[in-house]
Amino acid sequence: MSALTTAPSLGWQARQPIRRGEHQGHTSGLAPGLVQGNLMILPQALAADFLLFCQRNPKSCPLLAVSEPGDPFLPTLGQDIDIRSDVPSYRVWRDGMLVHQPSDLTALWQDDFVTFVLGCSFSFEQALIEAGIPLRHVQQGRNVAMYRTNVPTQSAGPFAGPMVVSMRPMTPADAIRAVQVTSRFAQVHGAPVHLGRPDLIGIADLAQPDFGDPVDIGPDEIPVFWACGVTPQSVAMATRPPLCITHSPGCMLVTDWLNHQLATG
């Protein structure tokens, strides 16, 4: 652990139990108001193409930071962040298969690892809740419902495949307000990509999400779809990279950034 030379940030305080291995569960609600990020670590040989994939698909892959090869630190995201220890639970994938779920990467670290941290919907969900828009999966204590679509991403090198979306049901008036609110958060998926007609993007049955949990949809509600951070994971796994490391679902990197700082306009 590095010695801090300045006062500890709120994010730093939240990360210490994680670093010590005392908190290995999900980070939802852990540090209210702070930006949390999705993690993708790839060998340098794949990093340039993955970076290009993110550039071409910013709504699915909103990049918050990219490390130097081999460098486990992410100083732009927060005080003293060490990506080898500061995420509660990691998933290690070899040839696209999950082989290990450690709570620390120090023993696995390689000099050619490049770390990508991508924005996550927690940030815009805070803004929606603060705008008075109820979120069903939060009310029901479930994971958000996610679906593979028939909407292709823009490919880059080996990275290609369909967009994955998350779905939140709401009244049409709330859907309009949600477009306004989330348009201000381009770094964390931004405005919805679709609404009202799941059939048009290849979703046959909202009750059967591909990831996460189904949620109830009221008779006066429509489904509203956002590009989802599962997209880059799904696309990366399909290439069966020799080695790849992600966070475990829901176990995100807590940064020092404030969700409110991401708002534009």
Added chain:
Amino acid sequence: MSALTTAPSLGWQARQPIRRGEHQGHTSGLAPGLVQGNLMILPQALAADFLLFCQRNPKSCPLLAVSEPGDPFLPTLGQDIDIRSDVPSYRVWRDGMLVHQPSDLTALWQDDFVTFVLGCSFSFEQALIEAGIPLRHVQQGRNVAMYRTNVPTQSAGPFAGPMVVSMRPMTPADAIRAVQVTSRFAQVHGAPVHLGRPDLIGIADLAQPDFGDPVDIGPDEIPVFWACGVTPQSVAMATRPPLCITHSPGCMLVTDWLNHQLATG
């Protein structure tokens, strides 16, 4: 006619054939880029309540200007505007019944007349078209489709009744973009009030609008609804005012304002 003391504005030039009675038809496309307004003239006895109604229902009744009682001039809206002559065609209503459709009000003018000019959808439609969003009624050369809803307005004095909405069909992606674009135009109805589910606001059949023309809706489109300037007319007529003057449908007041000047954000 007043003598101009400064160079003639584009709006002034557009209004001269109207003032002279040479142009008595609709104003669509007449002065591209300039704000056009809906007209409502009421006796002073009803003006305070109507002003309050507009304040309480800003999405249906976006006020651009209100005159002093008896004053036919609207200097904030444009150079030398005389509301008695500068609209191509007027409708005179007595006790809520259309009695006369003159092209000039000079002979009818009363010292207690108060003029209300309200924003109109032409302004945000220019922004939608410039944003690359096609408008079906424009493509089909029809009037926009308008519907009475079951959404009540906030009443003020005798003024009460349901909101009237205009409907534009578009793809879900264009609907999301349209929310973003029109949110910047609060003075001309602003963001949509509803989308995707006409049944939820009391519209049984989109093919049978209450005003305007039906338009085709594609299989990949959803209906998007905006609060409509017909609302205040509809509400005012229902009170059967002893005397009331409006513009004839489509025959608007051309102002000196630029549509682009209305954009916020």
